[in-house]
Amino acid sequence: MRSFCLFISILILFMSCTKQRIDAEVNDFFYFTNDGSDMPVWVEGSTVSKTMIVLLHGGPGGSSQYYNNVLTSFTSPLENDYLMVYYDQRGAGTSQGHYSKSDLTLEQFNDDLDKLITLLKYKYEVDYLILMGHSWGGLIGTSYLLDGKNNDRVNGWIEIDGAHNWFPFPDLYNTFDSIANQQILLNNSVSFWNDVLGEINKVSDKNNPTKLEVSKINSLGFDAEVVLTDDNQIERGIVYKNDVKYHNLFSGYNAITADVNLLVTSSVLGMFNYLYDNKFNFTPRVNEITIPVMLNWGEFDLIVPKSIAIDTYDNLGTPIDKKEGYIYKVSGHSPMINQPQIMVENIKLFIEEKVK
Amino acid sequence: MIKQKYLFFILLLFCFNIVGAQNKNKRDTIFKLKKNKEISFFKQAINPYLDYGVSFYSHYLLKPGFEFSVSKNIKNKNKEILYYKKKKSKLSKKNISTWLSINNSYYFHPQNHSGVRLFTSIKRKLSYGNKLSFSYGFTLGVLRSFLGETYEVTDAGEVKELKWYGRFYGTLGALLDISYPVSINNKYNFRPFLSSEIYSVFPYNNFISANFNTQLGVRFYIKKK
Numbered sequence: 022m023r024s025f026c027l028f029i030s031i032l033i034l035f036m037s038c039t040k041q042r043i044d045a046e047v048n049d050f051f052y053f054t055n056d057g058s059d060m061p062v063w064v065e066g067s068t069v070s071k072t073m074i075v076l077l078h079g080g081p082g083g084s085s086q087y088y089n090n091v092l093t094s095f096t097s098p099l100e101n102d103y104l105m106v107y108y109d110q111r112g113a114g115t116s117q118g119h120y121s122k123s124d125l126t127l128e129q130f131n132d133d134l135d136k137l138i139t140l141l142k143y144k145y146e147v148d149y150l151i152l153m154g155h156s157w158g159g160l161i162g163t164s165y166l167l168d169g170k171n172n173d174r175v176n177g178w179i180e181i182d183g184a185h186n187w188f189p190f191p192d193l194y195n196t197f198d199s200i201a202n203q204q205i206l207l208n209n210s211v212s213f214w215n216d217v218l219g220e221i222n223k224v225s226d227k228n229n230p231t232k233l234e235v236s237k238i239n240s241l242g243f244d245a246e247v248v249l250t251d252d253n254q255i256e257r258g259i260v261y262k263n264d265v266k267y268h269n270l271f272s273g274y275n276a277i278t279a280d281v282n283l284l285v286t287s288s289v290l291g292m293f294n295y296l297y298d299n300k301f302n303f304t305p306r307v308n309e310i311t312i313p314v315m316l317n318w319g320e321f322d323l324i325v326p327k328s329i330a331i332d333t334y335d336n337l338g339t340p341i342d343k344k345e346g347y348i349y350k351v352s353g354h355s356p357m358i359n360q361p362q363i364m365v366e367n368i369k370l371f372i373e374e375k376v377k
Numbered sequence: 378m379i380k381q382k383y384l385f386f387i388l389l390l391f392c393f394n395i396v397g398a399q400n401k402n403k404r405d406t407i408f409k410l411k412k413n414k415e416i417s418f419f420k421q422a423i424n425p426y427l428d429y430g431v432s433f434y435s436h437y438l439l440k441p442g443f444e445f446s447v448s449k450n451i452k453n454k455n456k457e458i459l460y461y462k463k464k465k466s467k468l469s470k471k472n473i474s475t476w477l478s479i480n481n482s483y484y485f486h487p488q489n490h491s492g493v494r495l496f497t498s499i500k501r502k503l504s505y506g507n508k509l510s511f512s513y514g515f516t517l518g519v520l521r522s523f524l525g526e527t528y529e530v531t532d533a534g535e536v537k538e539l540k541w542y543g544r545f546y547g548t549l550g551a552l553l554d555i556s557y558p559v560s561i562n563n564k565y566n567f568r569p570f571l572s573s574e575i576y577s578v579f580p581y582n583n584f585i586s587a588n589f590n591t592q593l594g595v596r597f598y599i600k601k602k
Contacts, residue, residue, distance in 0.1 A: 050487075050488055050525075050526075051525070051526040051527065051528060052524045052525065052526065052527040052528070052542070053527070053528050053529075053530075054527055054528070054529050054539070054542070055529065055530065058582070059524055059527070059542075059544070061488060061489075063488075111582070112582045112583065115488070115489050116582065117490065117522070117544070117581060117582060117586070118544065118582060119544060119580050119581075119582075120582065120583055121583055122583045124583070125583065136530035137530075139530045139534050139536065140528050140530050140536055143536045144528075144536075270438055270439055271439065272488065273486065273487050273488020273489045274488070274489070275437055275486070275489045275588070277437070277586070277587050277588060277589070278489070278581075278586045278587070278588070281581075281584075281585070281586050281587055282582060282586070285582065285583070285584045285585075286582070290583075290584055291583065291584075
């Protein structure tokens with residue numbers, strides 16, 4: 022009995038001497054539930070600068086974990102300086118719950134984001150909260166900021182090839198046409214680009230393509246990016262294969278759920294008809310956004326053409342000394358894959374000089 | 378209130394097992410009947426009336442869990458075929474049986490969801506002599522997910538932490554199973570098995586999701602005196 026008491030005393034003494042965790046590094050996970058959807062949230066990075074970046078992933082139906090655990094060459098350097106928030110939107114990644122198709126609206130996505138920001142501000146002490154949206158995330162972020170009150174809740178907006186003009190026609194066809202002709206002149210994958218031109222010429226009304234034509238040009242955009250990468254027009258970028266394996270096997274990620282979510286949410290079972298019918302275009306309204314804004318676009322973006330970035334930059338309500346625009350010359354729709362280092366440097370510069 | 382609901386649910390799961398186990402009284406009579414009439418050339422241990430299973434349950438590759446099952450043999454059919462090969466005859470004994478099971482599985486998948494699943498399965502088992510058995514079948518059940526730390530923000534902006542948060546889903550799946558008896562006699566038998574199941578979870582978000590699991594375990598039958 023005496024030796025047992027001695028052991029317990031030593032144990033208590035040892036535990037009381039254990040070094041306290043320094044809260045500069047955060048690695049938190051929790052769920053956030055709203056209107057039928059349970060959305061996973063990962064908060065990772067440094068709290069020292071009291072600056073939080075909330076990442077709005079692509080899609081609809083993508084996954085924040087792709088950015089967090091696979092595109093580590095992009096997100097890890099940001100986590101060194103800032104607190105990164107990755108969350109899977111409703112119907113995306115490993116989010117779950119019960120809701121109807123009619124709950125997959127932009128208003129609902131904005132409400133989810135608004136409540137998540139409330140929760141983040143409640144849980145963490147931050148001086149600066151910045152939104153960063155890629156592709157579909159650009160549509161959510163822009164529409165969120167266009168709700169007047171939300172300009173005050175967010176300190177900065179970083180948009181990466183954002184689809185805030187979801188129906189970029191005929192601009193997208195013109196971009197395809199221009200890049201195809203340029204590549205044919207360079208003698209790069211000539212047969213592929215001739216096929217592309219053939220497909221474009223089949224479209225009867227380039228201002229108002231049908232659902233099938235929109236779907237086809239979208240898929241052709243991703244195919245073209247692979248061809249451009251093989252022809253060394255786009256930087257291949259760094260995606261660590263071991264990261265992908267680790268991510269799929271050992272993390273909380275469930276690739277089957279994430280793939281089914283992507284398939285359902287991005288298709289006619291999910292949001293495609295809603296997006297096509299509404300043809301969201303927020304470019305004419307970006308003058309209502311007055312907070313610091315950074316636009317990042319790939320030169321070879323064949324999903325959301327760079328002409329949208331140029332129009333947006335010109336129309337923003339943000340003062341000239343508080344906005345930045347970058348076109349990444351050897352990038353496609355995802356410059357954070359193709360040119361992560363330079364993009365991270367630009368983002369840090371923007372936050373330190375324009376936001377703070 | 379939520380905690381009470383959870384406790385009630387756990388109690389319900391255990392009740393299912395107890396109810397299954399209480400059928401043992403009937404077992405001997407029916408079993409003997411089957412033995413005499415239908416499976417005369419098989420050792421009785423192949424198809425007992427009730428058997429139990431316990432297994433390590435691997436949810437989505439490497440996420441651990443475990444499962445308990447109670448299975449009831451509801452139908453038996455024997456086939457005996459005499460083959461002639463190079464002047465030698467060989468008797469092939471094949472038994473096709475149908476089983477109804479109640480299963481409880483528990484799995485831990487942090488950062489996705491952990492879950493408790495209660496489901497029934499109906500399986501057809503093909504047994505060759507006293508050796509290898511193959512089964513295939515369908516499952517139907519209920520899944521209760523557990524998400525861990527979960528927050529909700531009201532329209533008024535109030536933050537609430539929800540305890541024991543999760544949801545109920547339906548599950549529908551298909552399974553394949555292989556087992557091999559290592560110890561058979563009239564009193565007990567142990568059959569290690571390897572099984573794999575793919576199942577849909579519904580309604581999941583606004584449609585369905587899919588999942589799979591692999592199980593390595595043992596089914597056993599112990600005859601009471």
